[in-house]
Amino acid sequence: MVTRRRVQSIAIRFYPPSYDIRVESVPMPQITHSDDAIVRIHLSGLCGSSLHVYRGHEAVDKMRVYFSGAYHTCGHEFIGQVVKLGSSFSVHTLRLPSLYAKLKTGDKVVCPFPTSCGVCQVCRSGFTCRCIQSKLFGSPALEGVQAQYIRVPSASGTLFNLSDPDAWPLSKLKQVSDSSLLLLADILPTGIFAAIQALSHSKVLPVPAAEPWPPHGKASKNIPTFAIIGLGPVGFCATIRFKIIAVDPIESRRNKMRSIYFEISDLGVSQEIFVVQSIEEVKETVHTWTSDVGCSAVLEVVVGNNSALTLAYELVQPFGSMSSVDAHGVHPFPLTGGQLYDKNVSFDFGRCPVRSLFPMAFELLSDESSLIDRIVGFDKAVEMYATFDKGEVGKIVFNPWKET
């Protein structure tokens, strides 16, 4: 008698309540809805925001789900290839919404970290990460992507089809490695998001034009000063050409920022308009550069740390803008309404709508594989989570098909 071996997928799994990561064989994912896709993963990233789950810091109501035994596969960044599609992809649709991808088996795809339907009012407004049907990969609601095979719900509205010549310039695609394309899944768009949230804020917008707010005349020339708190991969992606004060308590990250940024000679970046500093040094620079007024905008790109919000408040000028892309947690907000009033603070909080920002991110993408510290196999998963959690290593990428 011949027993047919059932196809399995190897995956990195999280077991509640915290710090428990296991590499296991799981059943091959199946199409369960007509808009599903099954994707074979090429590379899968380890992101700072996964540490919220790893450390057991997720919201209390979600914790209940964990404790009831809802362990799940980790991760929300991947690049891969479509191997199977639901029935809806074989139906000819005349008028696809602009965020709707045409997909066929064999297509190379990259994917935002939450799913989006692409058709609801929220998606059509560009705010795809808050789609009314959105699910987050690597959460109790949806299995993560640190696996050999995964299921993608709402695949047409979620996946970017990198093999579609109408959608993306394939010539550029060929110049960029898979590990760089993986940055499109979260950290490059999220960094851009933190920056354009601040730059496009109506109170920051008039600064480079030397216009007072509300615009009605001319004021003295004024170069905006930005502070960036947190020099992890997202903080790096947020750097733009203004007067920038980049802050991180970890020396290795500061050194990495300096080495990469100052080597890009054609940007003409000089030490005078871009400094990388520790928390102890930064207030003095803000004092000198801005005559004690404060920074026009502060980008807060730190994982789960209320002291970063407090520092951002200290560094921002009256009527300045604070842009925060961290998921935060259940901690009480560290500022009172009175403090926010006293400095006329503007805040932009929340998750990056990666799907909408993809064209802009793709435009800005060059081969940034220097941002990635190591590509490792699943055999190193337990060790890498622990090392990354301690801030001792930068961006980690998993190849689920190869032992290290």
Add this chain to the structure above:
Amino acid sequence: MVTRRRVQSIAIRFYPPSYDIRVESVPMPQITHSDDAIVRIHLSGLCGSSLHVYRGHEAVDKMRVYFSGAYHTCGHEFIGQVVKLGSSFSVHTLRLPSLYAKLKTGDKVVCPFPTSCGVCQVCRSGFTCRCIQSKLFGSPALEGVQAQYIRVPSASGTLFNLSDPDAWPLSKLKQVSDSSLLLLADILPTGIFAAIQALSHSKVLPVPAAEPWPPHGKASKNIPTFAIIGLGPVGFCATIRFKIIAVDPIESRRNKMRSIYFEISDLGVSQEIFVVQSIEEVKETVHTWTSDVGCSAVLEVVVGNNSALTLAYELVQPFGSMSSVDAHGVHPFPLTGGQLYDKNVSFDFGRCPVRSLFPMAFELLSDESSLIDRIVGFDKAVEMYATFDKGEVGKIVFNPWKET
């Protein structure tokens, strides 16, 4: 022997810790700095934000000042006439900054509720209410304006000269009563501020144009829905022609809003795009009007009430904008960072830069004296503070020269 009677000014004074208002004779204010002006008050308003002081809810560090006996004159809204100027006004200055007023004795003036120098970087950026030298009228730092005579520091950068034909169209000025001009001191610009903060927010701006964020194409037509929480005088001034849901728990305010708004027939406002509701009714309307997505923007114009911030959060859509002009207090902020992340909330907090918004407010000003409930003498001060505190009366204006 002839004793010369010393000139006195009658004033409404606040005595800490709370609910203690007295009408007293105080010394005539004197010029103490070359940029000071002495102003004879025509009318002086009673503003909702004065209730923070009246109720003893001011910040703890300020309370210490109060308890040490720093009672002071109340109020921060006035219209009046310059009777004396410091020495700097007699010096010919060739290049005055745009926010700098030329003043002479006899000029009619209106004044923002905080002072501003008009020359620092913050003032030149249009953010006059956060001038580095700014002082708030009616606080321990600066005597208030519910008096017969007051001293205005930084008078050139603070006062609007209504008698200057180069600055304002005197023809329009003649059509507007003093009690309407008084609205320019705080509540009309603050209402406009709450609204344009929300309207000019980069994530709200694309909505009327049916553009997705960030702008890169066309989306379906979409009429933005605004909620206004709080229908006091400022809330009234914030109403603009969009789909508006106006909310207040006090029935008399709702009736006033309905009666004034719907009588302005040339605005063509219909019940369909403007509803006035109680807190119990509002969620159903937001559900119906926005297909459960939420309001594009919520204006929070309530004095010292954390539940208004919580309601604003409930009503706003993902990626929506919340504009709050209340001074708030030392209460902990009622939302966590996690909640702000989960809905991609944008906040604009803080005080209105009245000085910068004056031209826009003056343009929009018509004879809105219907907004004012009663003009009374100082003999009614104690009674009016108590009645206003209970929400039983609308906008009160004092005439310091006439008994009621």
